[in-house]
Amino acid sequence: MRFQRSLLSLALAACALPVWAADTGAPKLPQKASYKVGFAQAENNNPWRIAETKSMQDIAQSCGWQLVVTDAGGSAAKQVADVDSMIAQKVDLIVLPPREEKPLIPAVMKAKKAGIPVILVDRNVDQKVAKAGRDYVTFIGSDFVDQGRRAAEWLVKATNGKATIIELEGTTGSSPANDRKKGFDQVIAKNPGMKIVASQSGDFARDKGRQVAQSLLQAHPNTTAIYAHNDEMAVGAITALEAAGKKPGKDVLVVSIDGTKDALTAIAAGKMGATVQSSPFFGPIACKTAQRYAKGEAIEPWVKVEDKFYDASNAQASMADGY
Ligand code: AHR
Numbered sequence: 167m168r169f170q171r172s173l174l175s176l177a178l179a180a181c182a183l184p185v186w187a188a189d190t191g192a193p194k195l196p197q198k199a200s201y202k203v204g205f206a207q208a209e210n211n212n213p214w215r216i217a218e219t220k221s222m223q224d225i226a227q228s229c230g231w232q233l234v235v236t237d238a239g240g241s242a243a244k245q246v247a248d249v250d251s252m253i254a255q256k257v258d259l260i261v262l263p264p265r266e267e268k269p270l271i272p273a274v275m276k277a278k279k280a281g282i283p284v285i286l287v288d289r290n291v292d293q294k295v296a297k298a299g300r301d302y303v304t305f306i307g308s309d310f311v312d313q314g315r316r317a318a319e320w321l322v323k324a325t326n327g328k329a330t331i332i333e334l335e336g337t338t339g340s341s342p343a344n345d346r347k348k349g350f351d352q353v354i355a356k357n358p359g360m361k362i363v364a365s366q367s368g369d370f371a372r373d374k375g376r377q378v379a380q381s382l383l384q385a386h387p388n389t390t391a392i393y394a395h396n397d398e399m400a401v402g403a404i405t406a407l408e409a410a411g412k413k414p415g416k417d418v419l420v421v422s423i424d425g426t427k428d429a430l431t432a433i434a435a436g437k438m439g440a441t442v443q444s445s446p447f448f449g450p451i452a453c454k455t456a457q458r459y460a461k462g463e464a465i466e467p468w469v470k471v472e473d474k475f476y477d478a479s480n481a482q483a484s485m486a487d488g489y
Pocket residue numbers: 212214215288289342370395396397398423424444
């Protein structure tokens with residue numbers, strides 16, 4: 167009797183929950199012949215970003231998307247405002263590469279509140295706060311931790327486990343910068359002969375990478391390797407090395423991530439050691455995922471993108487992969 171009474175009071179308590187407390191998960195996407203889709207790009211300042219934006223534009227027509235593209239110009243605040251304006255325009259779906267992990271969470275939540283599903287591509291948001299399936303549909307992207315690990319494993323092999331390393335980090339607070347550092351540093355920590363003597367952000371940009379590499383090389387003239395979180399900064403670092411009278415690829419090994427045409431060319435020329443691919447071509451997979459979601463299929467929280475690896479053995483032959 168007492169047990170039945172406590173069950174009843176539990177049921178009553180549940181009924182008393184305010185309506186907003188019942189979280190029904192990420193908003194649904196109805197099945198339609200065409201959709202108004204917002205793509206809120208973080209910036210278009212490098213070949214990777216340009217290829218990503220183009221991939222979305224290229225798929226739009228065949229996917230039945232009327233695409234609204236914005237460019238936040240490297241500002242997380244502007245990217246939040248761009249998502250706001252997409253919500254005001256009542257788009258059906260938002261595809262978002264969040265520039266940084268935390269600042270874009272309010273934008274994801276606001277879209278959810280407005281009943282607009284969000285698919286994250288390329289970069290993720292802070293997993294302690296927002297969750298796939300509950301707040302947004304899914305994250306489509308690479309395993310950035312693994313990319314960092316693969317770059318480090320190549321470097322350990324190429325240097326026989328002995329190197330003095332400068333690390334050029336990506337945009338502070340972004341998921342690729344956090345995770346590529348984590349993966350690389352994990353492997354390096356297991357190799358006592360490998361030492362990271364300096365690690366600083368070059369904001370994923372070529373000239374910033376060049377400037378940071380230049381000043382870190384002055385502070386650490388005995389550097390024997392540079393790990394850059396993306397190819398643009400690696401190419402900037404090569405320029406800095408040459409300006410300092412050092413031979414990239416010989417005096418100092420350079421390894422990075424992306425697989426741009428410039429990086430493949432530098433590898434083929436012997437100036438760069440290797441790059442882990444990070445595909446920017448999200449258009450087709452974002453389209454397919456949205457179609458599956460509209461059909462009512464359960465979408466996995468992380469739609470993982472597999473990445474290739476380029477070094478002297480395949481860079482020239484893989485030039486067509488570059489962008
Ligand atoms: O989020 C992916 C990274 O962002 C790419 O490695 C980089 O080139 C871009 O700016």
